[in-house]
Amino acid sequence: MKQIDRLRNLGLFDSRVPRYTSYPTAPIFGTDVGGTFQEAALANLPVDVPVSVYIHIPFCERLCWFCACRTQGTRTLNPVENYIGVLEQELSLIAKHIPDGLRMGRLHWGGGTPTILSPELIHRLAKAVKAVFQPTEDCEFSVEIDPTLVDRAKIAALAAEGMNRASIGIQDFDTQVQTAIGREQPFSVTKRCVDDLRAAGIHSLNADLVYGLPHQDKPRITDTVNKVLSLAPDRVALFGYAHVPWMAKRQQLIDDTALPSDENRFGLAETAAGLLHGAGFESIGIDHFAKPEDGLCKAKHSGHLRxxxxxxxxxxxxxxxxxxxxxxxRFASGYVQNAPATAAYIARITEGQLPGARGYAMQPEDKLRARTIEMLMCDFTLDLPALTKQFGDDAEALAPHIEEVCEVYGSLVTWSGDKLTITPAGRPLTRMIASTFDTHKPEGVRYSQAS
Ligand SMILES: C[S@@+](CC[C@H](N)C(=O)[O-])C[C@H]1O[C@@H](n2cnc3c(N)ncnc32)[C@H](O)[C@@H]1O
Ligand code: SF4
Incomplete structure (x- = not known):
């Protein structure tokens, strides 16, 4: 049987499973965990362990039809400026609860489009963050950049504040694909952005690409990847297009008859991966690629990929x-999500409340399963002795799931008695295999397809 038929029979194109950027996943968070939990978690942070900080900017000037990110469009800077004021208030509130002298090892600004901020707003926000979390000497500061909404002055402001990694949104360079996803972005504009970033001393670059978009075919994705390679990024994220119009209403503007068939979508991912491998990139987990000298590659080889x-x-x-x-x-005790809607978030902060609105308190078994799923998503291997070392006899709870995986996926996995490994041929099924260990699968939530 052809590999693709075998994967199809196992449900690759029909299954809807999480991407496991957390376990448990956000849809199962509940309102029993909120500000009070957040307050205790912040107060209990050990002062000598640096934290990572993520700042969300939920604004864009353009609203691309394909995008599933939580963001809103604005033509003026007024709501953005108001929002920065609210972020300053949130940071001051947090400062009241964390131990003095807590340091920050990583800072990431994402969105939406953080480069909607003017240089003045970039400086204001960076100052507010650093007043609460002092950066470590080797702090990594990364920013998501829309090449059509950035200029040298903004890049200079970000570089002056310590940005040392940039993630640029590309998706696809073909004009017909771009028209179909409501996102125009000439190669020349992207190249200028990359040149400006390098001239400002930012040498660590990530490029975001998406496969499975309307009108994408082999020649088009080949041309896009070759153009991306000419920009010489250190990392590439190649996301499968998540078509979830019931959640991301903008996607209703996408002509779904122009989406590639399941087989063609699979072929697009393989074509792009082949070109990246040919250019010296290594695969990282299910959808990233990195140069051997990049930190992600080093983490993969040393077993520290997360x-x-x-x-x-x-x-x-x-x-x-x-x-x-x-x-x-993400705290040792669990997850807390700030009020998801921007208006509700602003209202909470303005009332002087911590913004945690929903979340999940981790139980010991959740921690075991979270690490198990992370191992499979990062290393394609479940290392039972390592899990037993970390979680003791609790790791025995995994045995029936390991058995189930071996039974369902046959020769696409191997079990040595110690380690469950997903073979290269079985890797497209990784999210599905990981979901076998998930005991919190919510009823009625429709995820994107597994491939
Ligand atoms: C916050 S967005 C990008 C940053 C910036 N606003 C830009 O457009 O360049 C982060 C990334 O999520 C990915 N993304 C967004 N919607 C997606 C979807 N429906 N399916 C797969 N990937 C998606 C895109 O690759 C995008 O670059
Ligand atoms: S892809 Fe970027 S610019 Fe486009 S809507 Fe999403 S976050 Fe905004």
Whole structure:
């Protein structure tokens, strides 16, 4: 049987499973966890362990039809400026609860479009963050950049504040694909952005691409990847297009008859991966690629690759403090999500309340399952002795799931008695295999397709 038929029979194109950027996943968060939980978690942070900080900017000047991110369009800077004022208030509130002298090992600004901020707003926000979390000497500061909404002055402001990694949104360079997803972005504009970033001393670059978009075919994705390679990024994220119009209403503007068939979509991912491998990139987990000298590659080889809400990371900070509307914090005790809607978030902060609105308190078994799923998503291997070392006899709870995986996926996995490994041929099924260990699958939530 052809490999693709075998994967189809196992449900690759019909299954709807999470991307496991967290476990448990956000849809199962409840309102029993909120500001009070957040307050205790912040107060209990050990002062000598640096934290990672994520800041969410939920604004864009353009609203691309394909995009599933939580963001809103604005033509003026007024709501953005108002929002920065609210972020300043949230940071001051947090400062009241964390131990003095807590340091920040990673800072990430995401969105939406953080480069909607003017240079003045960039400086204001950076100052507010650093007043609360003092950066470590080797702090990594990364920013998501829309090449059509950035200029040299903004890049200079970000570089002056310590940005040392940039993630640029590309998706696809073909004009017909761009028209079909409501996102125009000439190669020349993207190239200028990359040149300006390098001239400002930012040498670590990530490019975001998406496969499975309307009108994408093999020649088009080949041309896009070759253009991306000419920009010489260190990392590439190649996301499968998540078509979820019931959630991301903008996607209703997308002509779904122009979406590639399941087989063609699979072929697009393989074509792009082949070109990236040919250019010296290594695969990182299910959808990232990195040059051998990049931190993600080093983390993969040393067994330190991790997964967080942004995808794959070499970040070791155990705590992630999420700031801004809809941001999720990860504490040892559990997850807390800030009020998801921007208006509700602003209302809470303006009333002087911590913005945690929903979340999940982790139980010991959840921690075991979270690490198990992370291992599969990062290393394609479940290392039972390592899990037993970390979680003791609790790891025995995994046995029936390991048995189930071996039974369902046959020769696409191997079980040595110690390690469950997903073979290269079985890797497209990784999210499905990981979901076998998920005991919190919510009823009635429709995820994007597994491939
Ligand atoms: C916050 S957005 C991008 C940053 C910036 N606003 C830009 O457009 O360049 C982060 C990334 O999520 C990915 N993304 C957004 N919607 C997606 C979807 N429906 N399916 C797959 N990936 C998606 C895109 O690759 C996008 O670059
Ligand atoms: S892709 Fe970027 S610019 Fe487009 S809507 Fe999403 S966040 Fe905004």
């Amino acid at each position: 997964r967080n809400f942004q995808g794959y990371t070499d970040d070791h900070c155990p705590t992630l403090v999420g700031i801004g509307a809809s941001s999720i914090s």
